[in-house]
Amino acid sequence: MSEVNQPKGKLLTEAIIAEVYPQFKKFGDFLRERQYNSASSGNIAVRRGNKMYITRRGSMKGDLQLGDVVEVSMDKDDSNIVIASTEAYVHRNIMRETPALATMHCHPAHSVVLSMYYTTVLKQDYIIPIDVEGNYVLKKIPIVTLKNPTGSKEMEEEIPKAMRNYNIIVLNGHGVFSRGPNLTEAFNWITVLEEASTYIFKAIQLGLDIKAFEGRYEKW
Amino acid sequence: MYSLMHGWHGKLLRVDLSKAKAQTEPIPKAILSSYIGGRGIGVRYLADEVPPEADPLGPGNKIVLATGPLNGTTVPVTGRYAAVSKSPLTGTVFDCNSGGSFGVYLKYCGFDAVIIEGKSPEPVYLHLTPEGASIEGAKGLRGKGVKATTDALREKHGKSARVSCIGPAGENLVLFANIENDYHHALGRGGLGAVLGSKNLKAVVVDAGEKAAQVPTSVAHPDALKVIVQEINKRIQASPMTGKGLKIFGTAQLVNLMNAMGIFPINNFQQGTHPEADKISGDAIIEQIFQSNTACHMCPIACGKLTRTGTGEGKGPEYESVWALGADCGIFDLEAVTNANYACNELGLDTITAGATIACAMELNERGKLPAAWKGVDFGNKDVLLPLIEKIVARDGIGADLALGSKRLAAKYGAPELAMQVKGLEMPAYDPRGALGMALAYATSNRGACHLRAYTVGAELLGLPKIFDRFSFSDKPDLVVKLQNGNAFFDSIVACKFTGMGVPDDYYSRAVSAVTGLEITITEAEHIGERIWNLERLYNNAAGLGRADDALPPRFQNPLQSGASKGHVPPMDIMLNMFYEIRGWTDEGVPRPGTLQRLGLKPLSKEA
Numbered sequence: 001m002s003e004v005n006q007p008k009g010k011l012l013t014e015a016i017i018a019e020v021y022p023q024f025k026k027f028g029d030f031l032r033e034r035q036y037n038s039a040s041s042g043n044i045a046v047r048r049g050n051k052m053y054i055t056r057r058g059s060m061k062g063d064l065q066l067g068d069v070v071e072v073s074m075d076k077d078d079s080n081i082v083i084a085s086t087e088a089y090v091h092r093n094i095m096r097e098t099p100a101l102a103t104m105h106c107h108p109a110h111s112v113v114l115s116m117y118y119t120t121v122l123k124q125d126y127i128i129p130i131d132v133e134g135n136y137v138l139k140k141i142p143i144v145t146l147k148n149p150t151g152s153k154e155m156e157e158e159i160p161k162a163m164r165n166y167n168i169i170v171l172n173g174h175g176v177f178s179r180g181p182n183l184t185e186a187f188n189w190i191t192v193l194e195e196a197s198t199y200i201f202k203a204i205q206l207g208l209d210i211k212a213f214e215g216r217y218e219k220w
Numbered sequence: 221m222y223s224l225m226h227g228w229h230g231k232l233l234r235v236d237l238s239k240a241k242a243q244t245e246p247i248p249k250a251i252l253s254s255y256i257g258g259r260g261i262g263v264r265y266l267a268d269e270v271p272p273e274a275d276p277l278g279p280g281n282k283i284v285l286a287t288g289p290l291n292g293t294t295v296p297v298t299g300r301y302a303a304v305s306k307s308p309l310t311g312t313v314f315d316c317n318s319g320g321s322f323g324v325y326l327k328y329c330g331f332d333a334v335i336i337e338g339k340s341p342e343p344v345y346l347h348l349t350p351e352g353a354s355i356e357g358a359k360g361l362r363g364k365g366v367k368a369t370t371d372a373l374r375e376k377h378g379k380s381a382r383v384s385c386i387g388p389a390g391e392n393l394v395l396f397a398n399i400e401n402d403y404h405h406a407l408g409r410g411g412l413g414a415v416l417g418s419k420n421l422k423a424v425v426v427d428a429g430e431k432a433a434q435v436p437t438s439v440a441h442p443d444a445l446k447v448i449v450q451e452i453n454k455r456i457q458a459s460p461m462t463g464k465g466l467k468i469f470g471t472a473q474l475v476n477l478m479n480a481m482g483i484f485p486i487n488n489f490q491q492g493t494h495p496e497a498d499k500i501s502g503d504a505i506i507e508q509i510f511q512s513n514t515a516c517h518m519c520p521i522a523c524g525k526l527t528r529t530g531t532g533e534g535k536g537p538e539y540e541s542v543w544a545l546g547a548d549c550g551i552f553d554l555e556a557v558t559n560a561n562y563a564c565n566e567l568g569l570d571t572i573t574a575g576a577t578i579a580c581a582m583e584l585n586e587r588g589k590l591p592a593a594w595k596g597v598d599f600g601n602k603d604v605l606l607p608l609i610e611k612i613v614a615r616d617g618i619g620a621d622l623a624l625g626s627k628r629l630a631a632k633y634g635a636p637e638l639a640m641q642v643k644g645l646e647m648p649a650y651d652p653r654g655a656l657g658m659a660l661a662y663a664t665s666n667r668g669a670c671h672l673r674a675y676t677v678g679a680e681l682l683g684l685p686k687i688f689d690r691f692s693f694s695d696k697p698d699l700v701v702k703l704q705n706g707n708a709f710f711d712s713i714v715a716c717k718f719t720g721m722g723v724p725d726d727y728y729s730r731a732v733s734a735v736t737g738l739e740i741t742i743t744e745a746e747h748i749g750e751r752i753w754n755l756e757r758l759y760n761n762a763a764g765l766g767r768a769d770d771a772l773p774p775r776f777q778n779p780l781q782s783g784a785s786k787g788h789v790p791p792m793d794i795m796l797n798m799f800y801e802i803r804g805w806t807d808e809g810v811p812r813p814g815t816l817q818r819l820g821l822k823p824l825s826k827e828a
Contacts, residue, residue: 006794016694030287048694049798098743099706099725100700136454165726165741181699184686219444220730 013051017069017175020046020053025064027183028055032062036190042106042175043085047095050074050186054084054091061106086151090177093160100163100179104186107175110197115143115170117204123184127196130203130213134196138168140219141193145172168193226440227289227736228252233331233353235346237419238279238338242346242353248330253738254820257288258314260752261333262304262713266313267755269335269822272762276308276411277393277418279339285384285424286333288714291324294449295731296456297716299324299517301401306763307410309395309573309625310644310668311595313759314410317672318384318710319516320402326380328428330435336421345385345423347377350435350711358422364390365566366400369423374722375426385423386413387568389613393417394623396573400565404524404535405516406568409645410667440737448731452723456520459722461682466523466718469502470655471539474649475547476501481681482783483654484543484648487550487599488579489640489775492651493783496552497583500542504554512661521718529555531563537561537571540671543649544575550599560605567613573625576646578608580626581618594617637774643668643765650777654785655680656697657688660795663770664700665755671718674703684721693791697798705749712752751819754803754811760822767809770796 007015008154024044031037033046042061044166045054051071055061070084081088090188091103118124126140139190144162146154149171159177162169168178176193180186203210230252235242247261248715255261262284274280283305290298301323305341307314326334329348336346341356361369370383378514384401390413397413398406405414416422426432437544439445457653464812477485479497486494493611498504511528515522525537537545537558546557564571582599584590590597596604597618611619621629630639640647652659657676662669670721676699678684688695706725714733724740733740740748760769772792800807804815816822 006791007824008794012794019692038610041506046695047698049697050801076364097700099746101695101702136458139451164743165730167726179703180686182688182695188686220447 004111016048017053017066019068020048021064021069023183024055024069027062027104030187034107034108034191036108037195038107042104043087043089043091044104044183045085045088045095046102047074047100050115052092052095054088054212056083057085060061082189087155089156090121090159092177093156093162094177094178098163098166098179102183102186103177103179104183104190105175105177106190107196108190108194110201111170111176111194112146112173114197114200115172119143119145119172125133126218127200128214128217129196129200130210131196131199134192135198135215135217136191138189138196138216140166140171140220142166143172144169149174150189225249226438227732228393229327229330229435229741230713231331232333232335233348234335234337235353235355236338237336237340237344237355237421240340240355242355244331252332254748255631255752256709256712256732256748257332258286258302258317258712258714259304259358259708261520262286262302262315263313263480263755263759265333265335265750266304266306270306272824274306276306276311277414279419281306281415282335282337282416283412284333284335285326286714287323287327287331288712289437290713290715291327291738293439293735294445294447295518295715295735296452297516297519297521297719298714299519300714300716301326302711302714303399303407303412303749305412305415305669307412308393308414309348309411311763311786312643312667312765313756314412314667316407316409316412317408317714318399318401318405319519319716320382320405321517322382322384322401322426324517324649325426325428328434328439329426334424336419339418340420343420343422344375345425346421347425347427349427349429350433356378359711361422362391367403367566370403373423373425377425380429381427383423383425386416387566387613389568390414390417390622391422392613392615394569394612394615395625395762396570396577398568398570398580400568404514404565406565406570408812409572409670411570413568437735438537441734445731445734448727448734452719452727452731453520455723455727456719459682462521462718462722466521466721467802469506470523470525472500472502472505472537472542473784474502475542476503477681478650480784481654482780482785483651483681484547485649486547488548488576488583488638489647489651491782492654492780494552497547499552500546500554500557505537505542508554509558516716519716523718527558529558530608532559532562534562534565536565540649541571541716544572544579545605546575548575548579548649549605551602551605553602556602556605560609563606563609567609569609569613572648573646574609574612576640577622577626577629579603580630583638584630584633584635587638589635591593606805627759638808640773640775642772643769648732650677651780651785652772652790653780653788655690655761656693656788656790656795657690657699659776659790659792660696660700660799661703663772663796664704664799666753666760675707675717676700676703678721682721685724691788693795697795698803700799701802702746704753705746708747708749709751712748747819751821754815754819755808755821757805757811758821758824761810767796767807770809
């Protein structure tokens with residue numbers, strides 16, 4: 001691209017999507033490989049200036065097409081909002097209210113089931129990993145419990161708030177939301193959390209006292 | 221009023237050199253919580269007290285030396301301090317930040333900041349203790365270099381005293397004169413040494429005495445801070461950059477890496493790679509001239525390298541210096557480059573601008589733009605380095621032209637396009653054609669072309685925290701804004717940015733929360749940084765700068781012809797438009813009223 005040949009308007013959108021789509025495709029494939037989603041659950045989003053680019057509602061994350069990348073305004077609703085992901089408002093608010101430039105949402109099984117276990121059995125609204133990597137990287141992961149944990153106004157308000165000081169949170173019984181400066185980082189948090197959750201799950205199965213392995217991160 | 225304050229002392233010292241008077245005054249809590257310290261409160265006071273049209277070298281300019289809430293605590297890499305003034309080189313608001321231990325000893329004296337204003341009729345220095353301040357005569361120090369000045373003042377006030385001073389370059393008002401502290405550490409780039417020189421202030425001595433006399437920094441939550449400090453140290457140790465690379469090779473570890481990536485500028489940015497770069501690399505420094513490591517106060521990284529050549533000894537050269545005085549001038553002789561670096565440090569000159577201005581002169585000469593007096597100022601001629609540095613400092617002959625920096629030099633000789641600068645500040649050691657984020661970072665930096673406002677090299681080349689595509693454009697405006705805001709906050713807590721190569725960005729906002737007792741999330745930290753960035757922009761707008769000044773030299777619209785970055789140019793208009801949208805600025809680069817309201821700012825009046 002040269003200085004004298006710089007696209008504007010629709011052509012600029014196309015130029016941005018040309019850069020964004022390969023990344024969405026790559027991380028959609030990763031989510032499928034790791035079985036973090038059902039066929040069309042989860043979302044991938046990035047911020048580019050005053051626009052957000054997010055996966056289309058109902059798109060299959062393991063088979064994303066160019067047309068599955070939807071541009072919506074960061075500042076106001078536009079007509080594309082009707083074809084964007086159901087959780088578009090949550091992603092947009094995370095980008096408005098935290099340093100996020102990329103966000104991801106998916107349903108990794110161990111993290112989701114642990115959110116239920118921690119809140120009902122341990123009466124604790126956060127997870128502290130017990131493995132070295134999880135402890136080193138994540139320290140503490142808040143569990144957000146909502147009355148309406150799908151496509152709700154409550155989600156749009158509470159999840160961004162919970163992520164102001166955390167890169168990843170678990171929405172109780174639903175899934176995880178992560179943020180980062182790019183999708184690689186947002187995806188990384190998810191993989192580390194799910195691995196940490198798997199260790200905790202297995203430790204509980206073996207009858208280990210998980211409290212004995214947690215770091216001192218209650219106040220992190 | 222401030223007895224319950226944690227992190228800050230809540231007090232500044234105002235020194236009026238015209239009246240030979242120094243007095244303390246409280247810093248309002250709202251300023252501390254909104255601007256934190258260092259760069260933030262420095263910019264706030266400058267914007268309030270120095271008119272944007274003020275002559276940077278006139279008595280109406282002021283200079284603020286400021287610490288932050290973490291200075292004096294156990295948090296690693298917090299021995300630094302900041303200086304803020306209006307720059308004589310760029311005409312912009314200008315902050316710089318230096319390591320060593322001067323900053324923490326300033327805080328031990330019980331001051332969060334010192335504002336220096338007016339002009340002394342005679343050369344003086346400022347002596348600070350926990351009991352107060354005095355202005356002392358400095359006639360005997362006139363003309364002395366940094367080492368001699370520092371030695372003389374420590375001889376007089378004791379070895380526990382810390383000294384920040386100017387060399388002959390500052391006295392002679394060279395527009396890129398530094399202030400140097402603790403012998404080897406520089407408040408560099410924008411010519412703040414000349415601002416001190418214009419006030420006849422040779423040095424500031426902080427004399428906090430023995431530990432019992434020092435004013436401690438109160439910590440709100442010591443237990444929480446202990447955990448955070450442990451985690452920061454763990455990260456610094458584990459990171460290959462902070463735990464290994466910087467410790468073993470220093471910043472010059474980047475030479476071979478940037479050369480391989482094709483963004484190591486050669487001959488005034490005419491190429492991006494050179495087969496002899498290894499001769500001035502971090503590896504070569506360690507093999508040939510290295511003596512020992514040196515560290516700033518509370519720093520486990522110890523990136524400083526004390527070195528010795530056949531004719532001198534000192535600290536460095538750092539990556540930027542070895543590039544500016546070396547590769548940018550086509551010189552790959554480590555001994556010659558190191559000796560030039562020693563000379564700049566001792567005389568109080570900024571190495572980047574000194575080297576880059578000489579490189580500009582070399583290209584002007586190559587193109588036949590200079591008269592006979594410049595004979596021999598040629599790329600690759602190592603023998604001209606030391607004589608040119610001495611001429612710059614003395615403002616002697618062609619040195620008088622060089623002492624004004626590359627923008628004024630190239631304009632004088634009819635080829636302004638050959639100055640590799642933005643807003644009058646010379647570009648540092650990364651060719652922006654090989655890292656498109658750096659192109660936008662240079663163009664939009666509030667203090668001119670600078671790698672420290674938004675170091676996208678970390679994301680684009682080093683993978684920090686995770687790799688970005690260095691040739692993509694659409695993700696760079698957001699990245700640059702995020703880094704600019706984050707760094708404005710970091711410069712305000714006054715910690716070393718090198719930790720960012722190993723420590724996640726939220727750890728330091730957690731440390732500030734633990735020390736001050738305020739709840740500052742990483743989100744709030746970036747918001748504070750955004751406020752500071754916009755206040756700086758308001759100041760620059762009021763000084764007459766706008767969109768036209770957010771531009772790179774025309775050279776960068778032509779791709780490099782060889783190396784790993786060949787074939788690319790940054791699409792500046794698109795990126796700049798996106799950048800302004802994100803910032804909430806008009807198309808001309810002026811913050812909109814809604815943006816100011818959101819950040820709690822008001823437009824600046826011309827009469828500050």
